[in-house]
Amino acid sequence: MKAVVVRNLSYVYPDGTKALEGVNIEIEKGEKVAIVGPNGAGKTTLLLHLNGIIRNKNVEIFGKNIENMSREEIVKNIGIVFQDPDDQLFMPTVFDDVAFGPINLGFDKEEVKRRVEKALSMVGLLNSINKCPHHLSFGEKKKASLAAVLSIEPKILVLDEPTANLDPKSRAELIDVIKKLNESGVTILIATHDINALPEIADRVYVLNKKIIAEGSPREIFSNTKLLKENNLEVPEIFKLFEVLRCFGYNCDELPLSIDEAIEHLTKTVETEGGHIHLHIHEHTHDDIEKVKRKYNHHL
Amino acid sequence: MIEYPEIDRYADLDSILHKFDPRAKIVSFLTLIFSIVLIPDLKVALMAFTFSVFILALSKLPLSFVFKYLKWVTMFVLSIFTILALTFPGEKTSFYFISLSKDGIYSGALISIRAIAATMLVFPMIGTMRFDETIKALYMLRIPNSLVQMLMFTYRYIFVFADEFHRMLTAMESKGFKLKTNLYSFAVIGRAIGMLFVKSYERAERVYQAMLSRGYTGNPKTIADFKMDAKDFFLATLIIFFAIFLHLMK
Numbered sequence: 001m002k003a004v005v006v007r008n009l010s011y012v013y014p015d016g017t018k019a020l021e022g023v024n025i026e027i028e029k030g031e032k033v034a035i036v037g038p039n040g041a042g043k044t045t046l047l048l049h050l051n052g053i054i055r056n057k058n059v060e061i062f063g064k065n066i067e068n069m070s071r072e073e074i075v076k077n078i079g080i081v082f083q084d085p086d087d088q089l090f091m092p093t094v095f096d097d098v099a100f101g102p103i104n105l106g107f108d109k110e111e112v113k114r115r116v117e118k119a120l121s122m123v124g125l126l127n128s129i130n131k132c133p134h135h136l137s138f139g140e141k142k143k144a145s146l147a148a149v150l151s152i153e154p155k156i157l158v159l160d161e162p163t164a165n166l167d168p169k170s171r172a173e174l175i176d177v178i179k180k181l182n183e184s185g186v187t188i189l190i191a192t193h194d195i196n197a198l199p200e201i202a203d204r205v206y207v208l209n210k211k212i213i214a215e216g217s218p219r220e221i222f223s224n225t226k227l228l229k230e231n232n233l234e235v236p237e238i239f240k241l242f243e244v245l246r247c248f249g250y251n252c253d254e255l256p257l258s259i260d261e262a263i264e265h266l267t268k269t270v271e272t273e274g275g276h277i278h279l280h281i282h283e284h285t286h287d288d289i290e291k292v293k294r295k296y297n298h299h300l
Numbered sequence: 301m302i303e304y305p306e307i308d309r310y311a312d313l314d315s316i317l318h319k320f321d322p323r324a325k326i327v328s329f330l331t332l333i334f335s336i337v338l339i340p341d342l343k344v345a346l347m348a349f350t351f352s353v354f355i356l357a358l359s360k361l362p363l364s365f366v367f368k369y370l371k372w373v374t375m376f377v378l379s380i381f382t383i384l385a386l387t388f389p390g391e392k393t394s395f396y397f398i399s400l401s402k403d404g405i406y407s408g409a410l411i412s413i414r415a416i417a418a419t420m421l422v423f424p425m426i427g428t429m430r431f432d433e434t435i436k437a438l439y440m441l442r443i444p445n446s447l448v449q450m451l452m453f454t455y456r457y458i459f460v461f462a463d464e465f466h467r468m469l470t471a472m473e474s475k476g477f478k479l480k481t482n483l484y485s486f487a488v489i490g491r492a493i494g495m496l497f498v499k500s501y502e503r504a505e506r507v508y509q510a511m512l513s514r515g516y517t518g519n520p521k522t523i524a525d526f527k528m529d530a531k532d533f534f535l536a537t538l539i540i541f542f543a544i545f546l547h548l549m550k
């Protein structure tokens with residue numbers, strides 16, 4: 001079943017700037033999908049359409065046109081975590097904020113408390129339940145704003161730059177929560193610049209630059225040099241490293257995208273090549289490396 | 301560092317007033333405050349003042365914290381006292397070579413003592429609970445919803461805006477701006493404040509979007525676990541009785 005269908009969606013800002021032009025997106029139930037694209041590509045604007053904050057009739061949620069859904073029905077189905085946690089946390093305490101959604105949906109006191117505790121323990125913030133948002137660190141604020149949407153237990157979770165500006169630990173924790181949610185059946189849509197996290201948080205990627213430029217698995221997108229260059233996109237460092245290793249004669253058809261894939265690939269190679277890895281320098285090695293370097297230097 | 305207006309900085313202390321039920325506290329203290337500002341007699345006002353000091357002592361709030369805010373009120377009422385003492389018509393008395401009005405001194409003192417006694421009570425009232433509890437108590441006391449929401453958002457975002465303004469000032473200073481008392485400085489600060497308004501407006505829009513995304517319908521409800529017990533009723537009755545008593549005395 002399709003969780004989200006966007007058909008031919010266009011949007012022009014009041015000042016006349018085109019934000020979106022004929023965007024088409026389809027997301028299956030249970031999928032995890034990322035939207036990447038340069039700054040100002042319209043990612044946030046697109047997300048605002050998905051829960052009817054910007055009214056439109058081109059979006060369907062679980063087969064139902066969003067125009068015909070009540071606010072309550074939309075909120076139950078699709079939860080959005082916005083980019084700036086100070087916009088997202090508007091209540092006096094963390095508890096009140098996480099309870100805001102469930103209370104609006106009319107759950108009784110016990111159910112609200114159960115949901116708040118569940119959501120906060122999921123992001124590891126149960127200890128800060130009575131703090132006021134002003135006293136939280138940026139990473140904690142990010143987690144709290146995720147919890148505030150999780151307490152609604154939406155079927156589709158939309159995240160705008162969830163890992164931006166986070167320290168490595170908070171970032172890893174947040175990615176972990178997202179993965180766990182997806183495993184429990186929540187459909188995930190993420191707008192992000194965090195290319196290194198992409199292989200973990202997305203099965204499929206849309207490249208958006210006012211319109212949908214490309215769609216495919218992370219590997220397909222990262223292998224398309226021209227596409228990357230035209231849209232100011234990067235590839236994961238691991239991906240680059242193995243492309244360099246290939247110049248040294250490492251045998252690798254499918255470049256790994258994450259540490260896990262790299263470990264798997266290296267183990268396999270060591271096992272098949274009799275206990276070690278063979279690298280060497282040929283005449284053309286240096287030229288090949290130069291080519292790889294040039295390929296990923298956008299400003300050159 | 302910026303100083304935040306944290307009225308609930310000492311909400312975690314332990315005193316009889318910290319344990320007082322927030323709703324009962326607000327109702328009884330407000331009754332007492334209104335009663336104090338309506339006192340017609342200086343002796344009674346002095347008695348109320350003593351009672352306020354006693355309540356403040358009960359709250360265990362650090363005096364330095366209270367005086368930091370109370371000094372502005374004091375300075376304000378003292379200026380009124382001075383003006384009244386110098387200008388009020390009626391019987392005169394002289395202090396060295398200055399001619400003072402007796403009635404002026406009397407009503408000036410009455411006004412000053414009433415004002416200080418009443419404002420002093422604000423601290424044991426809202427300084428002894430977290431501000432979110434104050435807001436929840438007001439909500440449960442059926443204060444109009446839009447008023448409660450305004451208070452709630454003000455309290456949440458005053459810190460965010462203070463930070464934002466501070467960041468702007470830092471940015472200006474790091475580009476060589478020095479605050480002086482000249483027209484240029486005022487113009488620059490004026491523009492910065494204007495910018496803050498624009499930023500606030502844009503933030504308000506994003507906050508509203510976030511609220512809608514979580515099912516906001518215009519009537520936020522909240523959950524609070526307040527329980528009134530015999531002790532709360534007793535304390536509230538005592539304070540309200542004192543408030544009435546102040547007006548029964550002749």
